[in-house]
Amino acid sequence: MRATTNELFSTLADPTRRAIFERLCRDGEQTVRALTDRAGVSQPAVSKHLGVLKHAGLVRDRRAGRQTHYTAQPQGLAPLIDWMSLYGAFWRERFDRLEALLNRMDQ
Amino acid sequence: MTKPAAATRSIVIEREMPHPPERVWRALTQGALIEEWLMENDFQPVVDHRFNFRATPMPHWNGVVDCQVLVVEPNQRLSYSWNASSEEATGGLKTVVTWTLTPTKGGVLVRMEQSGFRPEDEANYQGANYGWQRFIGGLERVAAGLG
Numbered sequence: 001m002r003a004t005t006n007e008l009f010s011t012l013a014d015p016t017r018r019a020i021f022e023r024l025c026r027d028g029e030q031t032v033r034a035l036t037d038r039a040g041v042s043q044p045a046v047s048k049h050l051g052v053l054k055h056a057g058l059v060r061d062r063r064a065g066r067q068t069h070y071t072a073q074p075q076g077l078a079p080l081i082d083w084m085s086l087y088g089a090f091w092r093e094r095f096d097r098l099e100a101l102l103n104r105m106d107q
Numbered sequence: 108m109t110k111p112a113a114a115t116r117s118i119v120i121e122r123e124m125p126h127p128p129e130r131v132w133r134a135l136t137q138g139a140l141i142e143e144w145l146m147e148n149d150f151q152p153v154v155d156h157r158f159n160f161r162a163t164p165m166p167h168w169n170g171v172v173d174c175q176v177l178v179v180e181p182n183q184r185l186s187y188s189w190n191a192s193s194e195e196a197t198g199g200l201k202t203v204v205t206w207t208l209t210p211t212k213g214g215v216l217v218r219m220e221q222s223g224f225r226p227e228d229e230a231n232y233q234g235a236n237y238g239w240q241r242f243i244g245g246l247e248r249v250a251a252g253l254g
Contacts, residue, residue, distance in 0.1 A: 084118060084224055091120050091219055097144035098217075101134055102126045 008077065011056040016041055017049040021058055024072035031067045117222040125214040128182045135185055135206055146172075150187075152179045159192070183208055189221060200224070 012018050020035055032050065036043045050070055053059040057076035062069045124131060134140045136152040146160040153176060160172040171192035178186035186205040202223040209216040 084116060087221055087224075088118050088120075091118060091221065094145055095120055095122055095217075095219070098131075098134060099122070099124055101140065101144045102124060102130055105130055105134065105140075106126065 007056050008058075011052055011058065014049070014052075016045075017052060020046065020049055021053055021072060024059060024070055025074055029062075029069050029071045031069055033067070035070070115222060116224040117220050118224070119218065119220045121216060121218045123211055123214060123216050128208045128210055128215045131208055131215055131217055132182045132185075136179075150174075150176075152176065152181075152185070154179055158187075177203065178205070 012021065016039060020039060023035065023038065024030055032043060032047055035050070036046045039046050039049075050059060050061070054061060054070075058073055059070045059076075060073055062071070134144065136150070138148055138150050141148050141150055146162045148160050149158045150156075151158065156176045158174050158176070160174060162170045169192060173190045173192045174187045176185075176187050178184055184205065184207050186203060189200070189202045189204045191200045200223075202221050205220045205222070207218040207220075209218070
């Protein structure tokens with residue numbers, strides 16, 4: 001499954017969900033309980049956020065006994081990385097600066 | 108039959124500027140002038156010269172570009188490779204930037220083509236290596252714009 005760009009944006013737009021994702025990226029695999037201890041929201045709320053993250057392809061889960069462990073899948077962000085549009089905007093801005101410089105050189 | 112390499116894509120930006128080609132050429136090839144509009148650099152207009160562009164790091168980019176001069180045709184054409192720097196070269200960009208100056212009645216047509224964007228440049232993205240943390244900091248704003 002590959003999430004759409006819109007789905008990724010809306011998934012990560014929620015600050016609590018983003019914090020959970022960032023924590024998984026930074027600290028590696030975590031249980032729901034460990035994430036709840038730090039999230040400042042209830043365990044059902046954390047589980048719901050994790051479900052949304054999983055649906056978007058940003059985390060995967062692994063059951064071990066009574067615990068579910070979650071791991072970040074940062075490569076799930078790939079659809080957001082559009083080098084073409086990044087560089088397109090970059091060069092247009094640089095063209096403006098080049099023209100400004102040429103005008104200064106004219107004086 | 109071997110399969111042809113996956114098609115690459117290019118960015119092309121063209122703008123006519125009311126300046127003589129020689130002036131534009133100086134802005135494209137003199138290090139101090141390049142820095143004023145593009146980036147800090149150790150460029151030399153010498154074929155095969157290796158150099159870097161350095162800028163403030165931004166999302167997905169450490170701010171360093173590895174380059175090598177490919178073509179120097181004064182007042183007409185300048186080309187250099189534009190690659191992800193070694194620290195993040197795995198799966199990074201391998202592109203070529205070519206400047207073409209064509210005299211016009213009112214000045215010069217400046218054409219920039221950055222070629223060699225491969226489909227896998229996006230697929231090879233490895234989140235942790237490209238400073239995505241800073242990037243997603245801006246997502247809230249972008250997402251708000253999506254309605």
